[in-house]
Amino acid sequence: MKLFRNFFFFTFLICYTLISFSNDLKSSENLLTGTLPNGLTYFIYKNSNPENRATLNLVVKSGSLVETDKEQGIAHFLEHMAFNGTTKYEKNEMIKYLQSIGLSFGGDLNAYTSFGETVYKLDIPSNEKDLKIGIEVLKEWATEVTLAEEAVKSEKNIILEEWRLRQGLSQRLGDSQKAAIFGDSRYSERFPIGLTSTINSATSETLKGYYKKWYQPKNMAVIAVGDFTPETLKMYIEQTFNYEGVPDFKEPQDYAIGNSFKNRIVVFSDPELTSVNINFITREDSYPINSEQNLKNYLISQIMEEILNTRFSLLSKKKDSPVLVGYHYSNNFGNFDNLSFMSTALKEDKINEGIKESIRPLKILATTKISNEELESAKKELLSSIKQIVNNRTSIQNRTFVESIKEFYLSKNTFMEPENELLEVEKLLPSITPEDIQNRASNIYNGEQVIFMTAPTKENLNLPTDNEIKTIISEVKNEKTVDNNLNYNNLKLKTSDFGVGTIKSTVEKKDYTTYTLSNGLQVFYKQTDFDKDKISMQLFKEEGSSDEKFNLYLNSLVAPYLISNSGVGNLNYEEVELFMKGKNFSVNLYIEDYEQGFTITSDKENLSTSLDLMRTIIENPQINTEIFNNTKEKLSEQIKNRENSPKLVYSDKIKGIMSNFNPRRTPLTLSDLDKINEKDSIAVFKNKFSNFKDFKLIVVGSIDKETFEKIITKYFATLPVSNTDVNITPLNIKKPSGIIKETLVKGVDKKATVTIIYPYTLKYDNNNRIMANAFSKILNIILIEEIREKLGGVYSIYSISDFEQFNYGENNLRISFSTDIKRVNEVSIAVKNVVNNLVSGQIDSSKIADVLENYKLDYETSQKKNLFWAQSIYKSSFIKDYSVPTPNEYSSLITEANMIKFLKTLIDKDNYVEVVLLPEKEE
Numbered sequence: 001m002k003l004f005r006n007f008f009f010f011t012f013l014i015c016y017t018l019i020s021f022s023n024d025l026k027s028s029e030n031l032l033t034g035t036l037p038n039g040l041t042y043f044i045y046k047n048s049n050p051e052n053r054a055t056l057n058l059v060v061k062s063g064s065l066v067e068t069d070k071e072q073g074i075a076h077f078l079e080h081m082a083f084n085g086t087t088k089y090e091k092n093e094m095i096k097y098l099q100s101i102g103l104s105f106g107g108d109l110n111a112y113t114s115f116g117e118t119v120y121k122l123d124i125p126s127n128e129k130d131l132k133i134g135i136e137v138l139k140e141w142a143t144e145v146t147l148a149e150e151a152v153k154s155e156k157n158i159i160l161e162e163w164r165l166r167q168g169l170s171q172r173l174g175d176s177q178k179a180a181i182f183g184d185s186r187y188s189e190r191f192p193i194g195l196t197s198t199i200n201s202a203t204s205e206t207l208k209g210y211y212k213k214w215y216q217p218k219n220m221a222v223i224a225v226g227d228f229t230p231e232t233l234k235m236y237i238e239q240t241f242n243y244e245g246v247p248d249f250k251e252p253q254d255y256a257i258g259n260s261f262k263n264r265i266v267v268f269s270d271p272e273l274t275s276v277n278i279n280f281i282t283r284e285d286s287y288p289i290n291s292e293q294n295l296k297n298y299l300i301s302q303i304m305e306e307i308l309n310t311r312f313s314l315l316s317k318k319k320d321s322p323v324l325v326g327y328h329y330s331n332n333f334g335n336f337d338n339l340s341f342m343s344t345a346l347k348e349d350k351i352n353e354g355i356k357e358s359i360r361p362l363k364i365l366a367t368t369k370i371s372n373e374e375l376e377s378a379k380k381e382l383l384s385s386i387k388q389i390v391n392n393r394t395s396i397q398n399r400t401f402v403e404s405i406k407e408f409y410l411s412k413n414t415f416m417e418p419e420n421e422l423l424e425v426e427k428l429l430p431s432i433t434p435e436d437i438q439n440r441a442s443n444i445y446n447g448e449q450v451i452f453m454t455a456p457t458k459e460n461l462n463l464p465t466d467n468e469i470k471t472i473i474s475e476v477k478n479e480k481t482v483d484n485n486l487n488y489n490n491l492k493l494k495t496s497d498f499g500v501g502t503i504k505s506t507v508e509k510k511d512y513t514t515y516t517l518s519n520g521l522q523v524f525y526k527q528t529d530f531d532k533d534k535i536s537m538q539l540f541k542e543e544g545s546s547d548e549k550f551n552l553y554l555n556s557l558v559a560p561y562l563i564s565n566s567g568v569g570n571l572n573y574e575e576v577e578l579f580m581k582g583k584n585f586s587v588n589l590y591i592e593d594y595e596q597g598f599t600i601t602s603d604k605e606n607l608s609t610s611l612d613l614m615r616t617i618i619e620n621p622q623i624n625t626e627i628f629n630n631t632k633e634k635l636s637e638q639i640k641n642r643e644n645s646p647k648l649v650y651s652d653k654i655k656g657i658m659s660n661f662n663p664r665r666t667p668l669t670l671s672d673l674d675k676i677n678e679k680d681s682i683a684v685f686k687n688k689f690s691n692f693k694d695f696k697l698i699v700v701g702s703i704d705k706e707t708f709e710k711i712i713t714k715y716f717a718t719l720p721v722s723n724t725d726v727n728i729t730p731l732n733i734k735k736p737s738g739i740i741k742e743t744l745v746k747g748v749d750k751k752a753t754v755t756i757i758y759p760y761t762l763k764y765d766n767n768n769r770i771m772a773n774a775f776s777k778i779l780n781i782i783l784i785e786e787i788r789e790k791l792g793g794v795y796s797i798y799s800i801s802d803f804e805q806f807n808y809g810e811n812n813l814r815i816s817f818s819t820d821i822k823r824v825n826e827v828s829i830a831v832k833n834v835v836n837n838l839v840s841g842q843i844d845s846s847k848i849a850d851v852l853e854n855y856k857l858d859y860e861t862s863q864k865k866n867l868f869w870a871q872s873i874y875k876s877s878f879i880k881d882y883s884v885p886t887p888n889e890y891s892s893l894i895t896e897a898n899m900i901k902f903l904k905t906l907i908d909k910d911n912y913v914e915v916v917l918l919p920e921k922e923e
Helices: 003-007 074-081 093-100 128-143 149-165 169-182 196-201 204-214 230-240 292-316 348-367 372-391 398-411 418-431 434-445 466-478 550-565 573-579 607-619 625-640 646-658 670-674 678-689 705-715 766-790 821-839 845-862 866-876 887-893 896-906
Strands: 032-035 041-046 053-060 109-113 118-125 220-226 264-270 276-285 323-333 337-346 449-456 503-508 513-517 522-527 535-542 585-591 595-602 696-701 739-745 752-759 797-802 812-819 912-918
Touching: 032 230, 041 230, 041 398, 053 128, 053 398, 074 109, 074 118, 074 149, 074 196, 074 204, 093 128, 093 845, 118 128, 118 398, 128 220, 128 230, 149 196, 149 204, 149 766, 149 812, 169 264, 169 276, 169 449, 220 230, 220 398, 264 466, 276 348, 292 323, 292 348, 292 372, 292 418, 292 434, 292 573, 323 348, 337 348, 348 434, 348 466, 372 418, 372 434, 449 466, 503 705, 513 705, 522 705, 522 866, 535 866, 550 585, 550 625, 550 678, 585 607, 585 678, 595 607, 607 705, 625 670, 625 678, 646 739, 646 752, 646 912, 696 705, 696 866, 752 821, 766 797, 766 812, 766 821, 766 845, 766 887, 766 896, 812 821, 821 896, 821 912, 845 887, 845 896
Parallel strands: 041 220, 264 449, 522 696, 739 912
Antiparallel strands: 032 041, 053 118, 053 220, 109 118, 276 337, 276 449, 323 337, 503 513, 513 522, 535 595, 535 696, 585 595, 752 812, 752 912, 797 812
């Protein structure tokens, strides 16, 4: 298992440039793998997180790259059709059946098509019956998709809506970047979504041709990970996939970017962009991580990346830095190409200098040797990330292992046990030298490069020409290299003597223990072993910025960031960032409308250090002037082009309508920035964190009682307390009344975006919250069936219920979707009809049954997660009637009769807000 890859850039499926040596890495002995007589490969791996669950994948080793000119989009079309009728499950019966046993469409049941593969995913209970059904469903996808002409015709509308959903700025940007990077390679002409002409003209026969050609057992694999007996799964697979494929199957051709990648400079401007960015992209050959030498080179790449990103982070915080943010990452395409991206966002009035500063960090690494201290710090950071995963080995989810096994199948990366991989890393890290980092950086710095700059289309923005960019780069290459080595010496946090308080009382509850400390602080404690080395804490008070005057409210928006990034105690902001290397903990400060607090996550080793940091911040908050000015400059850059983005303007409009344009629900303006200053930012922090009366502490995780009690008496019982009242001042935002319809015309996207919001009329109580959430789940099932599948009006549609005690008038149901501009009224009316029918009592009892089954599965899984208990205890601590119902309690509450009665009082059909975003012109 490539466990550290999960921590860094797991979703990118990275491979790195290396040379294979003979000392191969050994695959896990616990991975049961084999090949059936028909050529189908299977991978089976036992994992008990979550308990009683299994994740099944069918991996087809073909995607858009193997399509012919006339098939562009057919691989993806076929993926859709797999859910629209098989030999055993007609039309949408597969989805309906799987929902009836508790699965959610899009969550537990999903699929994707990429350049090189098509993958079908299924998360199911791991009992004998459901496992057999799950393997059977994979078989249906592999060989039994019926591809009826009527179903093909119906699905076209949905795929076209998916294509439409992708239109806009991201599509325009992607097309330009794709041409720059992929050149004339196969990748540039075979994007998975395909061509609308192909989608419109596709027939059942077209799809059957692709299906028969590529969905052959020799081209597929079944991956099963979960809480089961591997030999039993093997038997199910052997019995179910016992069929013959074509004898003369030819494996799909491999494609590479290869020599199509050339030195290029592309400047892309668009009126909807909100910032200036520059990307330096290089390409190298990639090879699988299957030997010690390959693994070592991978580690060298990760260490170089860690060093570079640290330098960019510090650079972006400097006074007058032309770089707002910078980072480096890598991404592979297929099995032959690795792309490295070095990306920065630049200040508009310092673009040329920003380009220079973007290049210098990599040039320094490529031309000078880093210090041993910096190298060891980066190694510690990498190693601590891996150790964290290994220490919490039992909490690694099925899906994580599935992704690693998929890499094993598709990219030939070795699948190792986390513990063995850690041993390999510990063995190899000492051999990595500063010269290794320099050589790696040099390969990137001196390689062929695509320079891709993006910027808003606006007057008076002086963008450099291609030749000017070349000149800037040449100037940097020719200048003398100066490396201001970072100071890694004496990075120790000096702390005060906090003293020791006492525990006044304890009360054993059903699921946790409550403590009252000598200063009156209430503590809620639950020891768990779900994560073997992870502790979560939340110290909070119900109050927030709601009682502050508007200028202090504005300062409260930035005070947590400023204080967290300005240095702690004797360490300045640079030293704090270096001090944190190799330590697995985080301390986050927040001030919200109705609450303020700290959240802390730590392993056992660093828990005291994390709390030392928290207490030092509380006792000596500081704001560095350089950080303050830098932060205001960054906010100014964000604000000045905010109006360029139709999505942001649309979101702001919705917030304005729903809040009656309350100034605390509108975006920051440049005049607001003038009201933010160091003095008031410190003042609002001290207002919220000088007196800890009425604060509460939640502690959940792998901390034993003895250690826990020592911690709370030292760090929390000694917090200062004085007699003041809690001041929660509701914003009392008035709900919109009646029907409000607004249209925003902005941008050029070839689609309409629609949001329909129903304000809730009921007051909060726990049952109302539970029933409103259940209603949203029922509604989502029906919206998919009626609006997506039957009407073909959308690709994605969903509702979200927001019903909390401290929303003070902002509880509502929100429905969001995008559709064809010409079908806005048709689809919107259909959506409201669905809601009206439900409110009128037309509720399909089978949909309630689906939601009940899904709740049962989710409840069982959530009981084994720290996050569930932390949130549950947190809400129980200040909401008197809060509880999470058991499945039996949930079933008793969510009945057809109860829901019909409830909906009549939850929603007024004649009280909603509908906001539509339309393009300025349809091209």
